[in-house]
């Protein structure tokens with residue numbers, strides 16, 4: 044069984060700024076593995092716990108700097124990695140990003156399951172998983188909170204809804220996106236970490252994916268006109284003193300604000 | 304300070320640090336209070352592959368040496384010196400098998416300890432034989448294909464929670480120091496049971512138990528090393544394992560310094576951060592300096608062992624002596640820096656002070672370490688002259 048896990052390198056969102064031209068700048072931010080994608084990796088590992096010969100490949104679209112993030116995803120346990128990198132892939136909208144990913148899934152060829160985190164903390168669009176499934180013309184199960192059963196050819200998963208969940212079964216191939224409820228990501232193990240250092244990362248560019256001029260930032264349907272920093276609307280309150288008094292003051296404040 | 308660790312040693316440090324922070328720190332106060340055995344932390348260390356860092360790959364380990372063990376124990380002890388001991392004491396039980404085991408014994412016992420599926424223990428101390436290990440009175444009597452073990456081992460770390468016990472018994476009392484023999488005893492062997500569970504001052508998350516042998520019959524294949532080599536097995540084991548105790552002490556001390564720095568920065572008295580007072584700054588500077596000195600000595604001793612050099616009891620003892628004395632001093636100072644808060648159980652430093660004390664006592668008290676060091680100095684002098 045072959046599992047592809049889509050991960051993204053994202054800026055630590057607390058450290059981004061808006062530059063003078065109104066564009067978002069993450070130049071000074073530390074970059075990390077999108078925390079939601081840690082759940083995607085964890086889900087893949089949970090499947091591997093049940094089907095030990097399952098192979099996990101990490102895939103990301105991003106700059107050459109993405110190696111560290113790929114290795115950090117691999118350190119939880121993973122067998123291979125693919126980096127999709129090309130100058131033309133910079134600043135793509137979600138439609139074109141998911142198109143690039145879809146071409147990569149097709150080139151990879153053997154994936155039974157593609158697993159995504161349900162969103163990324165930077166752009167927060169939630170669009171890549173459904174668009175990727177659409178480009179591939181694959182079934183999709185989004186917002187999965189639990190995989191109930193998985194076999195060599197199908198998966199049965201709980202898809203979260205507003206008032207509970209749907210139990211959905213799909214044959215392979217299938218795309219799923221997962222949410223936190225699937226379980227806290229395990230810690231990286233020493234074997235995983237050492238293995239992560241050894242895995243060869245394949246790099247595919249535009250040409251390798253058989254893509255032409257249709258992918259380019261200027262072809263994007265969505266363009267970010269301008270970012271604005273939200274003015275802080277409420278100041279937080281700090282209560283100081285001994286614990287019992289602090290709790291009392293805090294409860295009173297909640298009552299005053301009609302929260303309680 | 305850069306110790307030019309290998310890629311794998313750096314990975315051990317990172318993984319162990321994450322286990323310490325994410326798994327051990329949140330539960331250390333609970334197990335200190337209850338003195339129950341922290342199986343959930345053992346599971347975390349096992350899943351992180353930390354139990355096998357010093358064990359050759361052919362026996363299921365990660366192929367490192369004593370320095371790899373030292374690094375893991377140091378990082379884990381930064382969070383809790385009691386929890387980390389379940390791993391370090393397993394090493395104390397496994398090392399004699401690595402050193403003296405037959406191929407069959409190694410294959411049978413080491414891999415399951417390397418994976419962390421089973422814990423191990425080492426037992427020599429008896430009620431009337433502590434520093435004077437040669438005074439043990441437990442006996443192993445030959446009986447056909449077996450030995451019959453009788454006696455009591457006191458204060459054995461990982462007692463009852465371990466599955467594999469390396470122990471030393473008198474086989475030939477009239478031969479004195481050449482009359483002891485080591486054995487591997489499995490939990491569940493008829494006649495082998497557990498007595499008292501000791502209530503301790505510190506490292507309360509570590510199990511310390513009495514081992515009771517009453518006509519316990521073990522097959523001859525369980526003899527470790529040759530008949531009469533028992534004390535040699537024990538001494539060589541301690542030579543290899545003492546940097547592990549040093550690492551435990553080092554980790555406890557580093558943990559106390561970490562806490563002290565943060566606290567000193569935050570705490571205000573006289574309208575200023577207490578870290579601005581020279582009196583405290585000098586304390587912090589001394590703590591950091593002594594810790595770095597013990598780290599340098601401990602890593603150097605571990606490297607000497609890993610280099611395959613023949614005898615290193617002096618260096619090994621020095622690392623344990625210095626690191627444990629430093630840990631006691633640093634943790635006492637940490638409580639001082641925290642003032643009244645440091646004396647309270649809500650803060651972690653009083654526990655660190657209690658935990659540090661044992662490192663001056665077990666695997667040979669620091670008086671015994673000084674004796675070992677001095678004897679070796681004099682031996683070296685004799686050789687030179």
Ligand SMILES: Cc1cc2nc3c(=O)[nH]c(=O)nc-3n(C[C@H](O)[C@H](O)[C@H](O)COP(=O)(O)OP(=O)(O)OC[C@H]3O[C@@H](n4cnc5c(N)ncnc54)[C@H](O)[C@@H]3O)c2cc1C
Nearest residue numbers: 425426427428433434458459460511664665666667668670
């Ligand atoms: C929590 C805990 C865990 C332990 N775990 C284990 C274990 O896993 N396996 C195991 O076998 N043992 C274990 N021990 C035993 C430990 O190794 C002994 O406690 C230690 O060797 C000291 O022996 P003792 O306690 O009998 O002290 P004693 O030997 O009675 O010493 C008492 C005092 O006299 C001093 N002294 C003794 N002889 C001399 C001398 N010749 N010169 C100068 N001073 C001397 C000592 O330094 C000490 O200060 C453990 C002990 C504790 C407390």
Ligand SMILES: Cc1cc2nc3c(=O)[nH]c(=O)nc-3n(C[C@H](O)[C@H](O)[C@H](O)COP(=O)(O)OP(=O)(O)OC[C@H]3O[C@@H](n4cnc5c(N)ncnc54)[C@H](O)[C@@H]3O)c2cc1C
Nearest residue numbers: 570571572573577580581582583639640641642643644646
């Ligand atoms: C068990 C217990 C019983 C107590 N009983 C009483 C009681 O009955 N009545 C009562 O009133 N209080 C009592 N106290 C409080 C006790 O007197 C204080 O804890 C003590 O005065 C220290 O204050 P602190 O804990 O706030 O430490 P801090 O003043 O915060 O000191 C923290 C550290 O900073 C150092 N420091 C602070 N200022 C300076 C400076 N200018 N220069 C250099 N170093 C500095 C201190 O020496 C210490 O190492 C008790 C405390 C305890 C723990």
